[in-house]
Amino acid sequence: MDLQLTILKTVDKYNEVDNTLECPELKSFDINSLHSNLTSLWSKELINFEKIETEHWELLPEAKDFLKNGSHEIRFLEEVIKSIDGLKLSDVNKLGPVGKLGQGKAFKNGWISKNDDKLISKVDKVPEDSVVKYLKEIEETGKLSDKKELTELKKRKLIQLNKIVGYKITKTDKFQVEIVNLETDITSDMIINNEWSDKKFKPYNFNSEGVYPSSGSLHPLNKVREEFRQIFFSMGFTEMPSNQYVDTGFWNFDTLYVPQQHPARDLQDTFYLKDPVRGDEPEDKEYMKNVQQVHQEGKYGSIGYRYPWKLEESLRMVLRTHTTAISASMLKQLADDPKPCRLFSIDRVFRNEAVDATHLAEFHQVEGVMAGYDITLGDLIGFMEDFFGKMGVNGLRFKAAYNPYTEPSMEIFAYHKTLKKWVEIGNSGMFRPEMLESMGLPKNLRVLGWGLSLERPTMIKYNVSNIRELLGHKVSLDFIETNPAARLDELLV
Ligand code: PHE
Numbered sequence: 056m057d058l059q060l061t062i063l064k065t066v067d068k069y070n071e072v073d074n075t076l077e078c079p080e081l082k083s084f085d086i087n088s089l090h091s092n093l094t095s096l097w098s099k100e101l102i103n104f105e106k107i108e109t110e111h112w113e114l115l116p117e118a119k120d121f122l123k124n125g126s127h128e129i130r131f132l133e134e135v136i137k138s139i140d141g142l143k144l145s146d147v148n149k150l151g152p153v154g155k156l157g158q159g160k161a162f163k164n165g166w167i168s169k170n171d172d173k174l175i176s177k178v179d180k181v182p183e184d185s186v187v188k189y190l191k192e193i194e195e196t197g198k199l200s201d202k203k204e205l206t207e208l209k210k211r212k213l214i215q216l217n218k219i220v221g222y223k224i225t226k227t228d229k230f231q232v233e234i235v236n237l238e239t240d241i242t243s244d245m246i247i248n249n250e251w252s253d254k255k256f257k258p259y260n261f262n263s264e265g266v267y268p269s270s271g272s273l274h275p276l277n278k279v280r281e282e283f284r285q286i287f288f289s290m291g292f293t294e295m296p297s298n299q300y301v302d303t304g305f306w307n308f309d310t311l312y313v314p315q316q317h318p319a320r321d322l323q324d325t326f327y328l329k330d331p332v333r334g335d336e337p338e339d340k341e342y343m344k345n346v347q348q349v350h351q352e353g354k355y356g357s358i359g360y361r362y363p364w365k366l367e368e369s370l371r372m373v374l375r376t377h378t379t380a381i382s383a384s385m386l387k388q389l390a391d392d393p394k395p396c397r398l399f400s401i402d403r404v405f406r407n408e409a410v411d412a413t414h415l416a417e418f419h420q421v422e423g424v425m426a427g428y429d430i431t432l433g434d435l436i437g438f439m440e441d442f443f444g445k446m447g448v449n450g451l452r453f454k455a456a457y458n459p460y461t462e463p464s465m466e467i468f469a470y471h472k473t474l475k476k477w478v479e480i481g482n483s484g485m486f487r488p489e490m491l492e493s494m495g496l497p498k499n500l501r502v503l504g505w506g507l508s509l510e511r512p513t514m515i516k517y518n519v520s521n522i523r524e525l526l527g528h529k530v531s532l533d534f535i536e537t538n539p540a541a542r543l544d545e546l547l548v
Pocket of ligand 1: 378
């Protein structure tokens with residue numbers, strides 16, 4: 056407040072201030088507090104002000120040393136004069152920077168000459184130290200009238216240019232040397248007591264940017280996840296509960312006829328829990344027995360893998376490696392009341408993979424299963440075309456593949472316009488009869504399923520090439536907060 060009053064008094068005294076830097080009353084104030092107080096007076100409509108930038112030369116540390124001890128060349132000359140019969144060339148280096156830098160300048164100035172292995176002075180007395188003289192002028196005024204010398208000093212790294220800011224201040228027609236506090240809001244009290252008409256109100260500042268509203272922001276993965284959810288809902292799907300990251304190998308592998316010695320079950324591929332090591336047996340013992348039989352000797356038309364199936368292997372706890380573990384237990388529940396249905400889940404899965412630009416040890420899977428009477432591979436192909444078509448991905452290609460739990464199985468490919476090649480976008484298949492029948496589902500209620508990663512389409516949509524920019528501790532918050540609310544995608548692939 057004091058500073059504001061000082062500003063008003065000063066402006067009143069001179070009628071206007073051309074540059075606060077040259078104004079004795081104002082030049083010593085800190086530039087930031089000057090600016091904020093000027094802004095405040097301006098918002099009260101008492102003054103106008105504008106910024107004036109002035110160039111200002113400043114001395115660098117070596118120049119300050121010159122002011123105290125003289126320039127290198129003068130000090131060098133003094134040394135030469137001191138050594139009565141000349142300074143030995145071999146002694147020059149002993150003088151440090153004075154020798155190294157002063158020698159050249161002293162030569163250039165014609166002060167010294169060389170005589171055999173000695174330097175001798177050509178002048179009888181030390182001339183004026185003009186460098187120091189110029190530096191003093193710069194120290195006092197921030198300027199130097201001799202432009203040639205200025206360039207030379209700059210080249211010698213003795214000075215540097217700085218910009219200093221001052222303000223020009225003028226009066227407005229509402230100028231007065233008094234600070235009235237302006238009201239910012241009209242209150243109900245002011246109206247009731249009829250005070251409002253005497254009050255002075257602060258004018259609206261339409262130039263103000265306002266306060267940026269702080270808000271949470273959705274992670275790109277969550278946005279794309281939501282898009283998938285809406286596609287599923289629009290196609291009549293119900294969401295499966297997917298919050299159980301940990302399950303027994305029984306639901307993650309055995310019900311899906313992944314044999315117990317299958318490489319996918321190795322430690323290198325799957326995370327096993329240390330505590331508890333094992334989980335509960337499935338409730339339906341008959342189902343458990345069926346699963347064991349299919350693995351061991353075959354059932355429901357299957358000849359089995361013909362190996363001794365072990366319950367304790369099946370009960371080992373794993374971090375689920377795919378969301379098909381949930382689909383399996385949901386299909387088992389469906390056997391209580393078998394009917395056509397459509398289910399989906401989008402959630403996290405874990406695989407013990409080496410982390411690189413495109414792989415993490417955890418990612419998200421988008422998974423759908425559809426049960427219908429007598430549905431066929433044709434339905435799967437047609438349905439995939441509809442599903443991916445809703446995301447703008449058309450012209451799919453299918454390639455025969457293998458999953459222990461589906462037959463036939465197909466990888467789904469789409470053409471990537473930017474990469475100009477076919478890329479795999481999903482895996483799918485018709486669940487095997489021995490998997491469904493062992494659960495108690497009727498023979499002709501067939502189930503198709505597919506899965507894809509959520510990360511891959513998100514990386515394409517948000518143009519992220521390294522997965523660690525999308526997931527994990529290296530993700531930049533700025534990327535999350537500033538990516539657009541709406542994307543005008545061409546096509547996903
Ligand atoms: N579980 C498969 C995967 O992880 C996806 C899939 C789901 C395939 C359902 C067929 C049926 O890739």
